Amino acid sequence: xxxxxxxxxxxxxxxxxxxxxxxxxxxxxxxxxxxxxxxxxxxxxxxxxxxxxxxxxxxxxxxxxxxxxxxxxxxxxxxxxxxxxxxxxxxxxxxxxxxxxxxxxxxxxxxxxxxxxxxxxxxxxxxxxxxxxxxxxxxxxxxxxxxxxxxxxxxxxxxxxxxxxxxxxxxxxxxxxxxxxxxxxxxxxxxxxxxxxxxxxxxxxxxxxxxxxxxxxxxxxxxxxxxxxxxxxxxxxxxxxxxxxxxxxxxxxxxxxxxxxxxxxxxxxxxxxxxxxxxxxxxxxxxxxxxxxxxxxxxxxxxxxxxxxxxxxxxxxxxxxxxxxxxxxxxxxxxxxxxxxxxxxxxxxxxxxxxxxxxxxxxxxxxxxxxxxxxxxxxxxxxxxxxxxxxxxxxxxxxxxxx
Amino acid sequence: xxxxxxxxxxxxxxxxxxxxxxxxxxxxxxxxxxxxxxxxxxxxxxxxxxxxxxxxxxxxxxxxxxxxxxxxxxxxxxxxxxxxxxxxxxxxxxxxxxxxxxxxxxxxxxxxxxxxxxxxxxxxxxxxxxxxxxxxxxxxxxxxxxxxxxxxxxxxxxxxxxxxxxxxxxxxxxxxxxxxxxxxxxxxxxxxxxxxxxxxxxxxxxxxxxxxxxxxxxxxxxxxxxxxxxxxxxxxxxxxxxxxxxxxxxxxxxxxxxxxxxxxxxxxxxxxxxxxxxxxxxxxxxxxxxxxxxxxxxxxxxxxxxxxxxxxxxxxxxxxxxxxxxxxxxxxxxxxxxxxxxxxxxxxxxxxxxxxxxxxxxxxxxxxxxxxx
Numbered sequence: 001x002x003x004x005x006x007x008x009x010x011x012x013x014x015x016x017x018x019x020x021x022x023x024x025x026x027x028x029x030x031x032x033x034x035x036x037x038x039x040x041x042x043x044x045x046x047x048x049x050x051x052x053x054x055x056x057x058x059x060x061x062x063x064x065x066x067x068x069x070x071x072x073x074x075x076x077x078x079x080x081x082x083x084x085x086x087x088x089x090x091x092x093x094x095x096x097x098x099x100x101x102x103x104x105x106x107x108x109x110x111x112x113x114x115x116x117x118x119x120x121x122x123x124x125x126x127x128x129x130x131x132x133x134x135x136x137x138x139x140x141x142x143x144x145x146x147x148x149x150x151x152x153x154x155x156x157x158x159x160x161x162x163x164x165x166x167x168x169x170x171x172x173x174x175x176x177x178x179x180x181x182x183x184x185x186x187x188x189x190x191x192x193x194x195x196x197x198x199x200x201x202x203x204x205x206x207x208x209x210x211x212x213x214x215x216x217x218x219x220x221x222x223x224x225x226x227x228x229x230x231x232x233x234x235x236x237x238x239x240x241x242x243x244x245x246x247x248x249x250x251x252x253x254x255x256x257x258x259x260x261x262x263x264x265x266x267x268x269x270x271x272x273x274x275x276x277x278x279x280x281x282x283x284x285x286x287x288x289x290x291x292x293x294x295x296x297x298x299x300x301x302x303x304x305x306x307x308x309x310x311x312x313x314x315x316x317x318x319x320x321x322x323x324x325x326x327x328x329x330x331x332x333x334x335x336x337x338x339x340x341x342x343x344x345x346x347x348x349x350x351x352x353x354x355x356x357x358x359x360x361x362x363x364x365x366x367x368x369x370x371x372x373x374x375x376x377x378x379x380x381x382x383x384x385x386x387x388x389x390x391x392x393x394x395x396x397x398x399x400x401x402x403x
Numbered sequence: 404x405x406x407x408x409x410x411x412x413x414x415x416x417x418x419x420x421x422x423x424x425x426x427x428x429x430x431x432x433x434x435x436x437x438x439x440x441x442x443x444x445x446x447x448x449x450x451x452x453x454x455x456x457x458x459x460x461x462x463x464x465x466x467x468x469x470x471x472x473x474x475x476x477x478x479x480x481x482x483x484x485x486x487x488x489x490x491x492x493x494x495x496x497x498x499x500x501x502x503x504x505x506x507x508x509x510x511x512x513x514x515x516x517x518x519x520x521x522x523x524x525x526x527x528x529x530x531x532x533x534x535x536x537x538x539x540x541x542x543x544x545x546x547x548x549x550x551x552x553x554x555x556x557x558x559x560x561x562x563x564x565x566x567x568x569x570x571x572x573x574x575x576x577x578x579x580x581x582x583x584x585x586x587x588x589x590x591x592x593x594x595x596x597x598x599x600x601x602x603x604x605x606x607x608x609x610x611x612x613x614x615x616x617x618x619x620x621x622x623x624x625x626x627x628x629x630x631x632x633x634x635x636x637x638x639x640x641x642x643x644x645x646x647x648x649x650x651x652x653x654x655x656x657x658x659x660x661x662x663x664x665x666x667x668x669x670x671x672x673x674x675x676x677x678x679x680x681x682x683x684x685x686x687x688x689x690x691x692x693x694x695x696x697x698x699x700x701x702x703x704x705x706x707x708x709x710x711x712x713x714x715x716x717x718x719x720x721x722x723x724x725x726x727x728x729x730x731x732x733x734x735x736x737x738x739x740x741x742x743x744x745x746x747x748x749x750x751x752x753x754x755x756x757x758x759x760x761x762x763x764x765x766x767x768x769x770x771x772x773x774x775x776x
Contacts, residue, residue, distance in 0.1 A: 084429050266431065327494070328439075
């Protein structure tokens with residue numbers, strides 16, 4: 001008898017993705033159910049374990065192959081984050097902007113000064129400090145959803161994450177550009193480029209929001225179709241931003257905010273993006289894990305750890321002091337800075353952008369940022385979760401609908 | 404524990420308590436921001452009214468001072484609303500009237516961190532969480548405890564009026580219940596809900612109260628969830644069946660209607676309350692909850708069935724002079740117009756859902772409506 005089966009047989013790419021997903025889910029169960037840690041840490045650890053850094057079972061090329069899915073997942077979370085920001089709130093409570101500027105400025109300054117102790121180029125210091133400003137939108141959105149958090153701390157966490165991500169994107173473009181004034185074509189281009197990116201992203205965001213509006217998103221009844229429409233619009237925004245040389249994260253964040261301001265009707269995204277969305281989120285975090293490499297920690301070394309400490313202190317005090325003026329209950333103000341700690345995919349994307357554009361110092365930036373992200377990928381979600389739970393805003397167990 | 408003595412108060416003086424919904428401006432679900440809002444209130448001393456927490460974190464209670472006329476009551480309610488709405492804008496939350504939240508599930512509510520509320524929650528279990536419902540309580544001043552008991556029992560016949568006129572809770576858990584006031588169904592589930600015992604003097608009431616406390620079932624008047632209950636420390640009776648209306652204007656109008664009705668009962672004394680008045684009490688109450696003004700009202704003595712709408716309109720005619728005396732005739736005229744046109748808060752909620760397509764959009768519309776008169 002002829003059995004058409006050759007042993008040992010080769011597991012193809014699909015098989016490896018499948019195993020990666022299964023291990024991710026198991027990791028999430030262990031983290032969420034037994035260790036009471038955020039589930040997304042399980043996804044990251046699974047990626048780290050199977051990735052090239054540890055077992056090497058998943059080839060590094062997988063991050064490249066699945067990159068469109070990763071970007072789509074991040075895009076969805078950014079777009080949703082934007083749509084939760086109500087710009088009218090800033091008008092009614094201007095202290096929020098002050099608070100957010102204080103927190104971000106303090107983080108930028110403190111990390112910049114700290115990096116001055118090391119033998120680094122000006123470009124590296126500015127770029128790393130700019131990246132340190134942003135809180136991870138993906139982690140914050142997931143932890144808020146996982147914990148079904150609601151309340152004033154959550155509201156501010158969401159708002160400040162959106163704002164400091166925007167600042168970080170702009171800051172990186174402006175400051176790195178300014179530092180390299182001599183190398184670029186001239187002042188006009190140096191100033192003009194960030195302005196182009198900012199204005200262009202806002203305009204593209206408006207177009208994306210208008211597309212949602214035209215498609216009558218708020219009136220679509222079926223969750224599946226609502227989800228398909230969000231995906232379509234995010235893909236459209238991503239492609240357009242890419243082609244026009246704009247910032248994809250910025251365009252999607254702005255798009256979400258525009259959507260909220262454009263019409264007063266509710267623009268509710270399908271809860272946790274439905275099943276397909278959940279898959280994208282798992283892939284996003286698992287691949288982040290695959291890309292992690294303990295060697296980065298060696299390369300970044302003390303600098304990465306010091307950077308995180310300084311960044312954490314700056315965020316904590318910046319948020320604590322300014323949130324008090326903004327009317328946040330002192331106990332919650334004390335947790336806001338902790339909740340703002342996560343640093344993740346957005347930082348990685350930015351670091352890679354810098355590395356691509358500035359070969360001379362991009363390597364240093366990558367090393368420091370990736371080292372910091374490696375630690376923060378695991379500590380950040382825990383920090384945010386503890387902050388939400390301790391401040392009484394989490395309602396664990398009733399977040400995602402469980403079978 | 405003995406019953407405290409009944410403090411005399413100015414006859415027919417008015418006070419109103421309203422329980423409000425605190426909504427997330429993102430999805431218009433109830434949001435547990437009571438303590439955030441109370442912290443904001445604390446930082447603005449000298450604010451109008453009294454603002455306190457309620458059993459779950461998604462609600463807040465406002466109450467007015469003592470008023471003699473509808474005009475000053477309306478003004479104060481408006482000030483409190485404007486004040487709280489300003490706080491809401493600064494904290495990114497919305498406030499709304501209405502007796503229930505249209506789509507909130509009871510399992511998603513959180514108990515406010517206060518000893519009494521935890522006690523209630525432990526005792527009643529899910530009933531306490533299901534008690535995330537929003538009512539209007541109206542206090543009417545009484546010169547003496549016996550007068551208070553007379554008024555309490557005389558008013559029992561008119562409880563369906565108050566339910567029908569205020570009904571603003573047709574939706575529960577995202578579905579149309581078919582009721583004008585589904586909120587009261589949650590109240591009726593409590594073992595000590597219902598009506599006060601038929602006694603005519605404060606002494607007899609004291610005996611009843613003592614017997615009840617001896618059983619250990621109740622500790623104070625607060626443990627009775629009656630539709631109308633005496634409030635000895637205020638010298639008032641408290642009517643507790645109304646849903647929180649969708650606007651403060653209608654809340655004040657309801658109080659004015661009740662005030663005129665009480666003046667009519669106190670001065671003309673058209674009825675001597677007897678136990679048999681309560682024969683059809685729960686039936687009439689159900690009709691008002693279910694159908695609003697379209698329900699029937701059964702007369703316990705004659706056994707006749709009237710339409711609740713006609714009975715309200717007739718009563719408005721009978722109390723007109725009293726309303727004029729109290730300067731509440733404009734409010735009664737508005738109530739009359741609503742009943743004649745068949746308008747109600749419950750009907751408005753249904754029309755919003757029909758037009759806007761979802762319970763979440765209804766809650767957004769309720770929040771917008773609350774900001775106006």
